Amino acid sequence: MGRHTVAAPASMPRRGIVMSIIGAVAVVALVGSGVYLWVGGHLNPLLASADGGCAEPVQLAVVADRTIAPALTAIAEDFDDANDGCVSTEITAQDSADTAAVLASGSADADAWVPESSVWLDRMNATAASLGQAVPAVEVRDGVASSPVVFAAAATKATALASEPVSWTRVLGGALPTILPDPEASAASLAGLYALRGHSSPDDPRQFAGAMIALGKSIPASTTAAFGALGASDAPMIVITSEAQVAAYNNEEQAEPLVAAYPTDGTVALDYPFVVLPEAASQQTETASADPEPDGVKTKAELLEDFEAAIRADTEVLTAAGFRAADGTGKLDLAGVGVEAPIAGTALDGAAQLEILRAWGVLTLRSRMLAVIDVSGSMEEPAESGLRRIDIFQQAAVGAMEKFSGEVELGVWIFSTARNGELDYEDLAPIAPLADLAHKQQIAGIIQSLPDRLGGATGLYDSTLAAVKRVRESYDPEKVNSVLLITDGKNEDENGISLEALLAELKKMDDPTKPVPVIMIGFGPDTDVPAMQQIAQVTKGAAYSASKPEDLGIVLVDALSQRTCRPNCG
Known part of the structure; x- marks a missing residue:
């Protein structure tokens, strides 16, 4: 009841697009005992329920990075059910790079956004400035989950790979064959470059530049394409990715499953912040000064806060999808990944990552x-x-x-x-x-x-x-x-x-x-x-x-x- 999710098509370009977040579709849905018509992203009552407790469901539109969207979709279904059809939560799966571009251009048709990493907020702001647009007035809240950056390897080559320490230092020196998905579209890749720079010599910037040139020699079409190349390679090699992406890939019952190798010299983690977008943020401000709703009827702002709380509380769904808690803790019981959480190093620096991204764009x-x-x-x-x-x-x-x-x-x-x-x-x-x-x-x-x-x-x-x-x-x-x-x-x-x-x-x-x-x-x-x-x-x-x-x-x-x-x- 009240479950309405929209997923972006898989063939969507990875970046540089400006698209409508919620498309105009028309279907008839049954909600409680009432009949509703789905038009242009909204449910309009043709026949309201006489005893449902609300005349029309409140629409919540949440854009989420593709890596976490399936988990949020499951949480949204339970959330809508718990609210007796008074809320309909849509989860739109979209690459964070694309959403950052949409928001930077001044379009914000959703209420909230859960990107893969806070770095996409820095990217959004920088893009808005370059377009001559005002920086979007979003409210950034703490992460709802986390996922450490790891090295993915083909399971059949894991033993050979483990014969030597798997480390950023080896990647830096070119001793460990490495595939890097495009960091302009992957926060895990960009965070990986940040970790790599942290292990390079501060006295020799050529070392990191040379490593980026080598990694940019062949950029896979997607992270999935990079995973597929691991099994096809005769020699052990790795893909820089996130733990959650390894878990998601293995959940699809691949012919060649992956294992996550954890860098012996430390790693960093993606933080998945909960971002309230401009329209919803302004509604929250207006609601605070407006007359209260009738007893038992919640505003959109209140329901959005409730949904955020539901995400944080539903650790079972998040861990089943391969995510750690927002603070990096938690245990996983999934094929290919470690039970205990690795210790992440220093927090990711958004400005430093953008600097790396600019250098990457030049070098490639x-x-x-x-x-x-x-x-x-x-x-x-x-x-x-x-x-x-x-x-x-x-x-x-x-x-x-x-x-x-x-x-x-x-x-x-x-x-x-x-x-x-x-x-x-x-x-x-x-x-x-x-x-x-x-x-x-x-x-x-x-x-x-x-x-x-x-x-x-x-x-x-x-x-x-x-x-x-x-x-x-x-x-x-x-x-x-x-x-x-x-x-x-x-x-x-x-x-x-x-x-x-x-x-x-x-x-x-x-x-x-x-x-x-x-x-x-x-x-x-x-x-x-x-x-x-x-x-x-x-x-x-x-x-x-x-x-x-x-x-x-x-x-x-x-x-x-x-x-x-x-x-x-x-």
Whole structure:
């Protein structure tokens, strides 16, 4: 009686949508002894019950994250029954990222929201500010449940996985193969990145940036898709997720169940706050100053508070769904998860998580890049390690290639002087997706062949100008278009363009709607750093210098990870 729930369709896009929270549907429902017509999200009495105690049920609309919506639906059914048909509670399942976007745009057709984490409130506020909207006047209450962030693994590989400590430190160092669902849609993933940063070296920000680049190499379509990949992998690997999501997945009787591995170096937890949305919050204020309702008749504000209390009291339903108590305590008796609650570390910092999310967005932008590599004779010279400069570059280039996702498009030029007739540069591979295995193998072959291509002086300026022109000719507005130029020297082409002429040409070509930053990496003692900095500045790129060729790998990570600070990177 009085049970009316609406679930959002499973095919709904994960983020960036603005949708109506309650759709217009029409069905006939029997409530008590009265007949009601369901229209546009409301029950209208066609024939009110003479002895039901209320002429019309009060409608409560609650939007809940998909992970907790099934449990809240069960609680809502019991709650409506206990109120003798005087309330009808709808639970709409929706990804928290989507709800945050809806609320930020100024739409709030629900009374309450239970997001996966408080971070979505910070995201809502930041999005509203970016849209020029007022920050929604919501009332944030304590969490109604919690779920720690864990590592999910295929049950058949659990023994092999446990042969070494399962920790954030191993994820950070790349020693534990890890899948990360998109943190722009998953609070568990974002909280996982927060925990990961907490275990990185505060003195070396490249460590965390490098880990994010590696994790962003392949982003699954959803958490469920990530879980499915675990069983298909030959080697043990993990998915960063929440304990409740592991329990929910196993409840579906999967062919390959999961187990939750708890990080040995601590974890964090999602808090599921109860959020009263603007319309309901204003109604509460108005109700406090209005005339009281007749005896026995509760207002919407009172019923909303009662429903919140019902959620907190119904620990049986929440624990059966894999949730811990709001304070992180409680025991579970479910397949694949531990009985005792893990000890969560420090509370999640919303501002810090948004900072991480912004960095993630930059690091995982799909790039379209032309790599222009110096193959002048000086690349034969030995470095301090005894290896030649070209050998060290090969090692760094192979490592960088492994960090790129298949969606990155990469082309390769080499340059010295008179490389191709009168031209200082030579086009060896077009700009194309690394997802094309033949193209990726072609580039790998070029990298291996570089020692055999050395010779000539350094035709830096002509090659830079030609590379920018080439990227502009085939500009893709859906990607980050750039030139990555690596050199160990300074311009030595006396017959080529001057620095002043190069800078003038680059300024003339500049188009703010089609930026082509030049990222210049110089290594070794002979690089012309001032010239590199001027070229980078005029193209809104960046210039990096590795004082030792051995530092080239570290500098490549910087070049990939500091796109937000250009052209003023430290």
